[in-house]
Amino acid sequence: APQAETHAFQADVQQVLKLVIHSLYSNKDIFLRELVSNASDACEKLRFEALAQPDLLADGGELAIDIVADRDSRTLSLRDNGIGMSRDELIRNLGTVAHSGTRRFLESIAAGEKVDAQLIGQFGVGFYSAFIVADEIAVTSRRAGSDEAWTWRSKGDGQFSIEPAPADTPRGTTLYLHVREDAEDYLQDWKLRSLVRTYSDHVGFPIRMLKPVAKTEDDTETPAPELETVNQASALWTRAKTELSDDDYKAFYKHLSHDFADPLAWTHNRVEGNQNFTSLLYVPGHAPFDFQAGRDERKGLKLYIKRIFIMDAAEQMLPAYLRFARGVVDSDDLPLNVSRELLQESRQVERIKGALTKRVLDLLEKIARDEPENYVKFWEAFGAVLKEGVVEDTANRERVLKLLRFATTRSDSADQRISLDDYIGRMAGLQEDIYYLTADGWNAARHHPKLEALKARGIEVLLLHERIDDWVSGYFHEYAGKRLRNVAKGEIDLDKLGSEEDKAKQEEAAQAAAPLVDKLKAALGERVKDVRVSNRLVDSAACLVVDEYDMSLHMQRLFAAAGQ
Ligand code: ADP
Ligand code: MG
Numbered sequence: 314a315p316q317a318e319t320h321a322f323q324a325d326v327q328q329v330l331k332l333v334i335h336s337l338y339s340n341k342d343i344f345l346r347e348l349v350s351n352a353s354d355a356c357e358k359l360r361f362e363a364l365a366q367p368d369l370l371a372d373g374g375e376l377a378i379d380i381v382a383d384r385d386s387r388t389l390s391l392r393d394n395g396i397g398m399s400r401d402e403l404i405r406n407l408g409t410v411a412h413s414g415t416r417r418f419l420e421s422i423a424a425g426e427k428v429d430a431q432l433i434g435q436f437g438v439g440f441y442s443a444f445i446v447a448d449e450i451a452v453t454s455r456r457a458g459s460d461e462a463w464t465w466r467s468k469g470d471g472q473f474s475i476e477p478a479p480a481d482t483p484r485g486t487t488l489y490l491h492v493r494e495d496a497e498d499y500l501q502d503w504k505l506r507s508l509v510r511t512y513s514d515h516v517g518f519p520i521r522m523l524k525p526v527a528k529t530e531d532d533t534e535t536p537a538p539e540l541e542t543v544n545q546a547s548a549l550w551t552r553a554k555t556e557l558s559d560d561d562y563k564a565f566y567k568h569l570s571h572d573f574a575d576p577l578a579w580t581h582n583r584v585e586g587n588q589n590f591t592s593l594l595y596v597p598g599h600a601p602f603d604f605q606a607g608r609d610e611r612k613g614l615k616l617y618i619k620r621i622f623i624m625d626a627a628e629q630m631l632p633a634y635l636r637f638a639r640g641v642v643d644s645d646d647l648p649l650n651v652s653r654e655l656l657q658e659s660r661q662v663e664r665i666k667g668a669l670t671k672r673v674l675d676l677l678e679k680i681a682r683d684e685p686e687n688y689v690k691f692w693e694a695f696g697a698v699l700k701e702g703v704v705e706d707t708a709n710r711e712r713v714l715k716l717l718r719f720a721t722t723r724s725d726s727a728d729q730r731i732s733l734d735d736y737i738g739r740m741a742g743l744q745e746d747i748y749y750l751t752a753d754g755w756n757a758a759r760h761h762p763k764l765e766a767l768k769a770r771g772i773e774v775l776l777l778h779e780r781i782d783d784w785v786s787g788y789f790h791e792y793a794g795k796r797l798r799n800v801a802k803g804e805i806d807l808d809k810l811g812s813e814e815d816k817a818k819q820e821e822a823a824q825a826a827a828p829l830v831d832k833l834k835a836a837l838g839e840r841v842k843d844v845r846v847s848n849r850l851v852d853s854a855a856c857l858v859v860d861e862y863d864m865s866l867h868m869q870r871l872f873a874a875a876g877q
Contacts, residue, residue, distance in 0.1 A: 317466070317476035325410040326441070328419055330469055333441050340573070341496060344446050345505070346512040347439035348391050348488060350568060352378040353516045355395025355486060357622040359457050362396065364621070364649050369457040373484050377519045379540060380509070382500040387492045389447075389499055393518075394485035397456040400475060403465040407440060407452065408473055439571070444469040446499050447490035453478045454486040506543055515549035515565045517620070548620060550593040550641050554581055566595050569615070570639045574598050577687045579640075580676045590665055594640035594672055596680065598687075600694040604637070611636050614669075617643035618651065629656040630666050634702035634713075635673050637695040642669065674712050681716060681732075689730070692718050696729060700785045714792045719775040720755065722764060727755035727778060733792050741771050747792060749775035750800045751783045763800050766807055774800055 322330075337343065356376040363369045373394045382389050398406060410416060443450055448468060455462035455478070462482035467473035498504045502525065509520050521540040549557065549565045566576045576595040583591045594614075613636060616626035620643060631638060646661060656662050677699075681688040692699075702713035718729040721736065736747060748767060752758035758776040767774055777786055789797040798805065833844045 317474040319472055319474045320404060320408060321472050322467075323409045325416065325419060326408065327471060329410055330441050330444055334445055334469075337442060337445050341445050341499075342508055342512070343573075344442040345499070345508045346568065347442045349378060349380075349509070349513045349516060349520060351439060352391060352393035352395060352486070353513075353518055355393050355397070356518050358396040359394075359485075360621050361623065362457065366458070373457075375519070377521055378516070379521045380505055381523060382502065382505060384500045387497075387500065389490045389492055389505075390487055391490075392485065392487040394483060395457075397459070397485050398452075398454040398463075399456040399459060400461065400463045402456065403452065403454060403463055403475060407465055407467075441469075443488065443490055446492055446496035448493050449491040451489040452486060453482055453489075455482045455484050457484050509543045512564055512568070514544045515547075515561060515568065516544055517546065517548035519546040520544045548617075548643075550581065550591050550643060551620065557581075562593075565593075566597075566639065569641070570595070570597065570601075572597060572599075572601070576639070577691055578676055578680050578684075580672050582672060584668060588661060588664060589645040590642060590668075592640065592642045592665075592669055592672060594638050594669065594676065596673070596676060596691060597637060597639060598690055598694070600637070604694075604698075613637070613639045615641045616656075617641060618647050618649050619643075619645060621649065623649075623651060624653070626653075626656060629653065629662055631669055631673070632666070632702070632705055634698055634700075634705050635670060637698055638673050670706070670709065674709060674716070677716050678712075692729065697779060697781055700779075700781055703785050704788045710788070711792065714789075719749075720758075720778065721776055722759065722768060722774045724776070731775070736773060736775065737793060737795065739773065741773075744772060746796045746798045747775070748772060748798055748800050748805070749777055749786065749789065751777040751786050752801075754778050761801070767800065767805075770807065 356378070359369060360376065376394060379392045380390070381392075410419075450467055450469070452465040453462060454465075460480070462478035462480065464476050464478045465473055466476070492500055502522065506522060509522075513520055519542040522543050524539045524541045526536055526538065545552075549561060562579050562581070563575050566572065566579065570576075575598060577598045579593065579595045581591075581593045611627040611633075612625045614625065614627035614631055616623045616630065626642075627636060627638075630642060642665060644661075644665065647659070648655075651659075677688075677691070680691060696718060699713065699716060703710055703717070706713060714733055717733065719731050719733075719736070720727055720729050721731050724731065733747065740747075750758060750761055750763060752761055755776070755778045758778040764774055777783075786797075786799065789799075791797060830844050834841075837844065
């Protein structure tokens with residue numbers, strides 16, 4: 314036999330393996346979900362490549378995933394007749410950590426952050442989870458269209474080997490797991506069936522297992538084992554809503570997102586008419602690790618065309634501020650050979666994007682209305698992202714504003730819990746506008762001198778203290794027919810809010826202060842635009858104000874810090 318060639322795992326892989334084995338020890342079940350999900354991906358990839366090259370599908374039969382356990386040899390095997398892997402792909406895909414997210418994750422662990430087992434599944438460490446239950450793994454694979462086959466083998470101990478496999482190896486990939494003693498359950502037929510039904514029922518390909526054979530005493534020959542399909546084997550979103558339970562939806566979400574936790578909510582719709590498409594969209598309950606930094610890795614939405622997986626297309630089909638959403642859209646009308654560029658320009662896609670945006674906003678409104686506790690969870694995880702919608706989505710600005718939550722001068726913490734509707738509902742009698750203030754952090758916001766006069770008059774002010782707020786509030790103009798006014802900019806007409814008596818006092822004070830104002834103007838000269846007597850301060854002696862259309866002080870400081 315030809316000599317096997319030995320390779321060392323990339324250093325990162327060692328670390329991932331250790332982590333996975335240790336932290337997922339009590340979540341062993343997930344390995345099967347991960348391996349089935351890889352097999353299903355491989356079948357989808359083949360079906361996609363076969364659109365351009367139909368011969369790739371020759372001689373393979375129906376696309377399927379077979380799971381066979383053999384207790385005598387303690388081997389669990391998973392076979393798929395999907396795309397397969399070439400020698401190089403085996404080395405690259407199973408010997409390195411390709412995902413940049415995984416690398417950042419490892420860095421944060423190295424930096425001493427606590428590891429949460431729940432996070433680990435998200436990083437394309439899927440394959441390595443097989444080592445939770447196996448002490449040795451062999452992967453034999455033939456890439457569709459190739460006549461070479463190769464076997465990759467490892468004990469998960471720092472190295473793997475690669476050697477040629479027999480020429481009659483069928484297309485696709487077979488994993489052989491040598492099951493550890495403490496994981497023997499996974500060689501039991503009932504256990505495997507129950508896992509497949511729980512986690513992989515919705516996988517769009519048949520998952521087959523051996524039919525149990527009833528042996529009788531006088532049987533001399535064992536009948537040839539037969540395979541039977543264990544799962545539903547139809548893509549979940551193609552099934553009728555009435556046929557699906559909450560658990561079905563949750564399991565599908567976990568399959569899509571690699572999240573261990575349940576989603577907060579979902580919306581499943583079929584649109585018929587001008588355009589025909591089905592969408593299933595989820596709102597997760599927490600942000601994936603590194604969500605903020607991962608702006609460019611937008612894998613949340615899978616595009617299918619006529620049940621065939623085409624690509625991850627969140628960037629084309631959802632606005633950036635809804636990038637937390639996860640799901641599937643399956644179009645009947647887009648051409649199967651669609652490219653990313655085509656998606657970018659397609660008016661059909663533009664319309665689907667509009668419809669999906671509306672669905673997500675509907676769903677968020679529903680959570681906010683019916684499940685306030687869940688909305689808090691959502692807001693804590695994704696509020697800062699949703700805020701971008703005020704800038705990005707002019708058409709839906711009012712709806713996005715309605716979904717925002719704020720801290721205000723009446724909050725006792727930095728938590729953002731008050732909606733604009735709440736605010737309007739408790740506006741003071743004479744108040745017509747909505748007041749807000751942006752500042753660098755919660756403390757700076759609530760102790761801002763410009764709040765004094767408003768507080769004294771019992772006027773509530775929204776306190777925007779997050780980094781993104783200064784930018785977003787630049788697009789705050791109106792909500793529910795009311796002006797949104799920045800307290801830190803221009804003169805707020807407090808006269809409207811206070812009594813006539815106050816007004817008279819203010820005029821008196823202005824006259825009395827006139828000589829002082831002149832002196833200050835002379836002393837400050839060019840350094841200020843104007844010196845005015847203000848009726849906005851109560852405890853402070855003076856404060857700096859910017860004109861309504863000037864850059865805010867906070868922005869000016871940011872620009873100054875950037876050397877501009
Ligand atoms: P992910 O699925 O998130 O990419 P995995 O660790 O699960 O990460 O798998 C790593 C890679 O190995 C996959 O991206 C794929 O290219 C390859 N792979 C794994 N299993 C199979 C399979 N059954 N058939 C073909 N390729 C596979
Ligand atoms: Mg995977």
